[in-house]
Amino acid sequence: MNEPIQPLDPIAFSLGPIQVHWYGIIIGVGLALAMYIAMKEGNRRGLPKDTFADLLLWAIPIAIISARIYYVIFEWDYYKNNLTAIPQIWNGGIAIHGALIGSVLTAYVFSKKRGISFWKLADIAAPSIILGQAIGRWGNFMNQEAHGGEVTREFLENLYLPDFIINQMYINGSYYHPTFLYESIWDLAGFIFLLLLRRANLRRGEMFLTYVIWYSVGRYFIEGMRTDSLMLGELRMAQMISIVLIVGSIALLLYRRMKQLSDLRYLDSEN
Template structure:
C-alpha cells in the first residue's frame, strides 16, 4: 500500500514558465495575515497608520535575505559545491532564527529613525510574528522537510492525524515525525497565550520577551527530534540559540524592571514614548 502513496505537489500553479510553489505561497499568506493583525493592533495602540506597512517594506526582504544567508552559512559544505542553488529559496532552506535577527535589527533602526519605542513596536508585533511562524511551517510540510526521525505509521495514526498529513510524512520509504506540525501547534498555543497576556497589561517590552521565551522553549525540544538541524560541530545551532535567547530575554526583563526602564504598560493610553 505504501508504494502507492504520492506526496502532495509542491507546485501550487504555473503561469507560463513561472512555477508558484506552495512553500512561498504559504509563507506569503502568513506574512500577509501577520501584517494585517499588526496594523490593526498598532492603530488601537496609537501608532501612526503607516508604521507597520512602512516597516515591512524593509523588514520582509531583509528577513528573507538574512534567513537565507544564515542557512547557507551553516550548510556551506553543500552550497560551496552547488552555488547555483543558493538563490533557490523556493526549494526550502531559510532559517527562522536568521529571519528574526534580520527583522529585529531592521525594526530597531526603523524605530530610532521614526522616533517610536522599539519595544512598543515589538510588543504589538509579537502575536503576529508567532502566528506567521505557525502558518509558515506548513510550507515545510508541502516540501516534506523539517521533519523528525523515523516512526511507524501506527505512531502517526495514534496521534489522530488526518490521512493527508500521515501520507505526506511518508518519505523515501519511511514515515517520520511531523515536527513541522509540533512547532506549528506550539506556536498557535503561543499566539493565544500572547493575546491573553495583552489583557494583563504587561510592562513595555515584556510581551515581546514572553514571545521569545515561549518560542525558544518549544523550538529547543522540537529541534531535538529533527534530522535536518543546522550544526556547529556536534551541536545543534537552533538549540544553542534557543538557550541563549531564553537566558537573554529573562535577563533583559529583570534588568529593565530593576532600572525602571519598563514603567509604561501595553494598554496605557497615549503610550508613545520615544525612549525605553
C-alpha cells in the same frame, strides 16, 4: 496490494516556465495575515496608520535575505559547489533565527528613525510574528522537510492525524515525526497566549520577551527531534541559540524591572 503513497505536489501552479510553489504561497499568506493583525493593533495602540506597512517594506525582504544567508552559512559545504542554488528559497532552506535577527535589527533602526519606542513596536508585533511562524511551518510540510526521526504509521495514526498529513510524512519508504506540526501547534498556542497577555497590561517590552522565551522553549525541544538541524560541530545551532535567547530574555526582563526601565505599560498611549 496497497497503492503506493503519492506525496502532495509542492508546485501549486505554473505560469509558462515559472513554477509557483506552495512553500512561497504559504509563507506569503502567513506574512499577509501577520501584517494585517499588527496593523490593526498598531492603530488601536495609537501608532501612525502606515507604521507597520512602512516597516514591513524593509523588514520582509531583509528578513528573507538574512534567513537565507544564515542557512547558507551553515550549509556552505553544499552551497560552495552549488552557487546557483543559493537564491532558490522556493525549495526551502531559510532559517527562522536568521529572519528574526534581520527583522529585529530592521525594526530597531526603523523605530529610531520614526521616533517610536522599539519595545512598543515589538510588543504589538509579537503575536503576529509567532502566528506567521505557525502558518509558515506548513510550507515545510508541503516540501516534506523539517521533519523528525523515523516512526511507524501506527504511531502517527495514534496521534489521530488526518491521512493527508500521515501520507505526506511517508518519505523515501519510511514514516517520520511531523515536527513541523508540533512547532506549528506550539506557535499557535503561543499566539493565543500572547493575545491573552494583552489584557494583563504587562510592562512595555515584556510581551516581546515573553514571545522570545515561549518560542525558544518549544524550539529547543522540537529541534532535538529533527533530522535536518544546522550544526556547529556536534552542536545543534537552533538549540544553542534557543538557550541563549531564553536566558538572555529572562535576564533582560528582570534587569528592566529592577532598573525601572519598564514602567510604561502595553496599553499606555505614550510613544
